[in-house]
Amino acid sequence: MLATSFTEENYLKTIFHLSTPQTVAVNTNAIADVLKTKAASVTDMLKKLAEKDFINYVKYQGVTLTPKGNQTALNIIRKHRLWEVFLVDKLNFKWDEVHDLAEDLEHINSTKLINSLDEFLGFPKFDPHGDPIPDKNGVLNEPALLPVSKMKINQTGIISGVREHTSVFLNYLEKVGLVLGKKILIKETIEFDGSVIIDIDGKAQTISRDVAKNLLTAV
Amino acid sequence: MLATSFTEENYLKTIFHLSTPQTVAVNTNAIADVLKTKAASVTDMLKKLAEKDFINYVKYQGVTLTPKGNQTALNIIRKHRLWEVFLVDKLNFKWDEVHDLAEDLEHINSTKLINSLDEFLGFPKFDPHGDPIPDKNGVLNEPALLPVSKMKINQTGIISGVREHTSVFLNYLEKVGLVLGKKILIKETIEFDGSVIIDIDGKAQTISRDVAKNLLTAV
DNA sequence: TATAATTTTTAGATTAACCTAAAAATTATA
DNA sequence: TATAATTTTTAGGTTAATCTAAAAATTATA
Ligand SMILES: [Mn+2]
Ligand SMILES: [Mn+2]
Ligand SMILES: [Mn+2]
Ligand SMILES: [Mn+2]
Numbered sequence: 213m214l215a216t217s218f219t220e221e222n223y224l225k226t227i228f229h230l231s232t233p234q235t236v237a238v239n240t241n242a243i244a245d246v247l248k249t250k251a252a253s254v255t256d257m258l259k260k261l262a263e264k265d266f267i268n269y270v271k272y273q274g275v276t277l278t279p280k281g282n283q284t285a286l287n288i289i290r291k292h293r294l295w296e297v298f299l300v301d302k303l304n305f306k307w308d309e310v311h312d313l314a315e316d317l318e319h320i321n322s323t324k325l326i327n328s329l330d331e332f333l334g335f336p337k338f339d340p341h342g343d344p345i346p347d348k349n350g351v352l353n354e355p356a357l358l359p360v361s362k363m364k365i366n367q368t369g370i371i372s373g374v375r376e377h378t379s380v381f382l383n384y385l386e387k388v389g390l391v392l393g394k395k396i397l398i399k400e401t402i403e404f405d406g407s408v409i410i411d412i413d414g415k416a417q418t419i420s421r422d423v424a425k426n427l428l429t430a431v
Numbered sequence: 432m433l434a435t436s437f438t439e440e441n442y443l444k445t446i447f448h449l450s451t452p453q454t455v456a457v458n459t460n461a462i463a464d465v466l467k468t469k470a471a472s473v474t475d476m477l478k479k480l481a482e483k484d485f486i487n488y489v490k491y492q493g494v495t496l497t498p499k500g501n502q503t504a505l506n507i508i509r510k511h512r513l514w515e516v517f518l519v520d521k522l523n524f525k526w527d528e529v530h531d532l533a534e535d536l537e538h539i540n541s542t543k544l545i546n547s548l549d550e551f552l553g554f555p556k557f558d559p560h561g562d563p564i565p566d567k568n569g570v571l572n573e574p575a576l577l578p579v580s581k582m583k584i585n586q587t588g589i590i591s592g593v594r595e596h597t598s599v600f601l602n603y604l605e606k607v608g609l610v611l612g613k614k615i616l617i618k619e620t621i622e623f624d625g626s627v628i629i630d631i632d633g634k635a636q637t638i639s640r641d642v643a644k645n646l647l648t649a650v
Numbered sequence: 651t652a653t654a655a656t657t658t659t660t661a662g663a664t665t666a667a668c669c670t671a672a673a674a675a676t677t678a679t680a
Numbered sequence: 681t682a683t684a685a686t687t688t689t690t691a692g693g694t695t696a697a698t699c700t701a702a703a704a705a706t707t708a709t710a
Binding site: 239240241251252254255256271272 | 656657658659660661
Binding site: 475 | 667670671
């Protein structure tokens with residue numbers, strides 16, 4: 213009952229990530245998309261997870277996590293993010309190289325290991341992508357960040373997170389100097405294509421709507 | 432073809448550990464014993480591993496590793512031992528607490544990760560139990576160690592390894608001060624039960640035949 | 651609001667890794 | 681060296697996680 217397989221853990225994490233305060237319930241197809249599996253397979257797993265009291269599942273109505281499911285998901289996310297910090301801070305990985313490895317490492321189950329790692333890393337509050345790290349009690353402080361696409365002309369902000377973790381996106385950000393902690397100023401937004409001209413390190417830089425939507429700032 | 436499952440890796444590692452220079456071939460039952468599975472299951476897997484060219488398998492005659500199987504096993508062992516060093520040196524685990532966790536961590540597959548970890552740890556040559564760590568090319572230097580049970584009266588030696596990795600054994604060794612690096616002298620061997628009286632830190636200590644057989648020294 | 655489109659579930663298979671029981675081969679022993 | 685004991689393999693099933701195709705339910709639209 214308490215044991216969760218690698219696969220079950222990935223489902224719970226995915227349901228967590230697809231749940232937002234606005235979301236009523238997470239859809240079967242959305243889960244299938246993320247996990248690159250088929251809707252029929254998802255339905256099978258949802259029945260199993262509901263049986264084990266990890267999710268609330270009503271046929272055709274989507275799912276929500278139970279408190280137990282939520283805690284389990286938070287624990288996996290804690291492990292994922294702490295391993296990412298380890299890889300970047302201690303093993304000198306780049307921020308675009310750690311996600312896939314953390315997808316595997318997050319399934320290593322040892323409370324002692326993860327709490328020791330947390331201490332070894334100095335109890336970091338954020339991972340290399342600016343995502344907050346749940347503490348050992350599963351408490352997560354999600355800072356209120358604003359996508360660049362929602363910022364106003366002349367508003368300044370500190371780059372503090374990303375919504376995309378792909379290597380190709382993170383590499384691009386690094387190339388144009390849009391790294392965590394950098395201060396930016398909104399100069400102009402182009403209505404035609406949603407691109408944004410920002411001021412970074414005193415010089416103008418145009419970013420596409422796609423980039424602006426996936427780049428988060430603390431304002 | 433190149434992908435090896437968690438299970439296949441455990442079989443290859445087990446076959447490696449059961450192979451000694453003297454061994455002609457490893458038996459089905461021996462593998463089943465170590466992996467706590469049934470002989471029929473082992474036979475199934477042996478066919479699969481032979482098909483993938485990891486082992487030489489002749490029905491009823493046991494198995495040997497092919498060069499490819501040997502390299503794969505050495506790589507898993509390299510990972511296992513490096514993770515053990517990490518846990519002890521960096522996360523302050525005791526030497527009796529690391530084996531089971533390393534059994535999981537050894538299946539994380541990333542050459543970059545393991546080589547970075549190796550460097551981070553200062554390219555250790557031995558794990559916390561005195562076992563040698565294969566280098567990145569799979570080269571393993573097995574030092575010639577002597578079990579205490581084979582030492583002669585008045586012979587001295589440095590505790591350098593163990594043949595048993597169970598927590599209960601390692602804890603006992605620690606309790607009586609038989610830790611890696613310690614110098615011992617053989618005072619007397621008791622023919623009746625094979626126990627051995629040794630000199631350690633200037634005082635006499637009796638150890639059983641079982642302990643003497645599982646404790647290795649460099650002489 | 652009836653029909654069409656979409657989403658979700660069910661039915662029925664497949665695969666990897668395991669199992670028990672029985673058959674076959676090997677090894678030990680009288 | 682024939683028979684007994686042991687080891688190993690085969691035969692036939694199970695379970696978790698997946699799949700495709702078809703049926704059922706929900707949602708969108710005319
Ligand atoms: Mn990640
Ligand atoms: Mn991250
Ligand atoms: Mn070990
Ligand atoms: Mn070891």
